[in-house]
Amino acid sequence: MSFILQVSNLVKSFGSLTAVRDVSFEIRQGTCFGLLGPNGAGKTTTIEMMEGIKTPDAGTIMYQGEALGTQFRNEAGIMFQNTALQDFITVREIMIQFSRFYPDTASIDELAEQFALHDFLDQDTRKLSGGQKQRLLLAMALINKPKIMFLDEPTTGLDPQSRRNLWRQVQQVKEEGATILLTTHYMEEAYELCDEIAIMDHGRIIAHDAPDALLAAHFDDVVVQIQAADIPRDIGEREFQAIYRNDSAHIVTGDVNRTIEHLLHLDIPLNHLRIRARNLEDLFLELTGKELRG
Amino acid sequence: MWNRIYALFVARNLEFIRDRSSLAWSVLLPILIIFVFAYAFTEENPEKFKVGIIAGGALEGAAAEFGNTRFVKFIEFAEVESSLSKVERHQIDLLFDPNTNRYWINQTSPNGYIVEKLLIAAYANFGEALQQILVEGDEIRYIDWVIPGVIGMNIMWGALFGIGYVIVRYRKFGVLKRLRATPVSAIEFLAAQILSRLWLMIAVNVVIFVGMDFVLDFRMHGSYLNLFLVFMLGSINLICCGLLVAARVSSEEVANGVLNLFSWPMMFLSGVWFSLEGAHPAMQKFALLLPLTHVTAAAREIMIDGAGLVQISDHLLVLGISSVILLIIGARIFQWE
Secondary structure, three states, X not given: OOEEEEEXXXXXXXXXXXXXXXXXXXXXXXXXXXXXXXXXXXXXXXXXXXXXXXXXXXXXXXXXXXXXXXXXXXXXXXEOOOOOOOOOOEHHHHHHHHHOOOOOOOOHHHHHHHOOOXXXXXXXXXXXXXXXXXXXXXXXXXOOOOOEEEEEOOOOOOOHHHHHHHHHHHHHHHHOOOEEEEEEOOHHHHHHHXXXXXXXXXXXXXXXXXXXXXXXXXXXXXXXXXXXXXXXXXXXXXXXXXXXXXXXXXXXXXXXXXXXXXHHHXXXXXXXXXXEEOOHHHHHHXXXXXXXXX | OHHHHHHHHHXXXXXXXXXXXXXXXXXXXXXXXXXXXXXXXXXXXXXXXXXXXXXXXXXXXXXXXXXXXXXXXXXXXXXXXHHHHHHHOOOOOEEEEOOOOEEEEEOOOHHHHHHHHHHHHHHHHHOOOOEEEEEOOOOOOHHHHHHHHHHHHHHHHHHHHHHHHHHHHHHHHOHHHHHHOOOOOHHHHHHHHHHXXXXXHHHHHHHHHHHHHHHHXXXXXXXXXXXXXXHHHHHHHXXXXXXXXXXXXXXXXXXXXXXXXXXXXXXXHOOOOOOOOOOOHHHHHHHOOOHHHHHHHHHHHHHHHOOOOOOOHHHHHHHHHHHXXXXXXXXXXXXXX
């Protein structure tokens, strides 16, 4: 599979702050690539350089083997984290306006159908709900039948149901053959949608692979989760090196039987016990020592 | 390219037309101002008569007695030639040169007739002879004089704030960023903004002009086409000023301040409300730097004197050349973010 986008040694600073430090990666055609990291990790700056919105201080970005130019602008679909639209314009009018920017465009009716825009096509864009607006922005990003799509935290601020709907629509776009670059700080979202992920922290990529491969490479243990109220903190930390998060105590173990025996031996109630595989959230914590959404 | 410009042009037009409050304001404000000046300021002045006096030392004898007449405003002028038009247009009732005992009067001016009687009476007491010279010309009401400036001022507000403020708002809220992610170029975006604002301002001001002319029947001695050209060129120039302000600023507060810095001096120093003839020479020179001075002066020359393109070519040249310079600078320093 060939690379549609190649990023080499990107650097970007704002005054004394270096937001992106020597970042390099490649995106395969037809895949979904996730750029993960906490707020301030440098993912939005990286994606905006790839979109041609910001100019890198150093490094190169190649789209289909060439520097970003007219072909890229015509073939890229972009959905920003926050986008304001012109005032007093309806959904239909903004779709028509954007369709006039490109030489080859999708049918507005079909996009309206696909993203359930019909009910508010003639409504002022300022009066849309959060979910409606995200659907419109996604439809706008698809108006030019893009070969590559950039989705910068597309589900931030959405309720769980709207988020799942948007995931379904992104999956559909991917199935139709578009390459997707997604930034998110929702691990579940990355796991659900991405074929490959790169984790960023302090402007650098600190891990890069398929989600399952990354988890397999870093973990051969599981997490035993007990309600925090059931295991006193001093015992949990001393006997199991447990990590207390919210209302739970997390015990990482490579031998579940022995851990449970030890818990029973200490008379710890196991009514709320859960055993789960390690996830991307754990991976991030392991790699950076930080909560992803912190 | 034209498709993209057209798309942005249509969107901006819709935004302007649907923003009812600002549309109403841009039409009603100049009408309100014109009516205020047409009626409220044509008041009964206690100094009912205005006499121009050619300077030449202290007045003596009959001239001094005439100069002491109460309720007559005496305005000093340096020379006869440049002051005669004021008698022709009824801006002063009589022009008197005490150095030669000659006076100029417009026979169609009722005030001139009365002031002449006062002058003759003053001289009769001293037995000195006077020489009457008649001039011709229609009365210029203040409203005839102020209309070109008010239209120019309306264009100025519309151009500076309609372009400058809108682009800054687009930048602040990320509309420009979204457009940048499309094949739209900076030049296409700016061209669409200029064209949209230009046609909307021309349309609004044509409506105001025609409507006001219907009600007030103001003086129009020149060519409508020439007047249209002046307002068009003036609009382009002022739009380019707005573009320059909006090229980089992303804060509405800063834009507001800078736009006010541009507009208020023009409002008062461009000769819109009062003539700058008697003003300090430095102020007169400064006024020549302001585009609205040239728009107002050129429009006034066309409407009041019936001037042709040759007579106003200096104003057109200044407006044209500075528009090109402003546009080039604005486009070069323009930033999407």
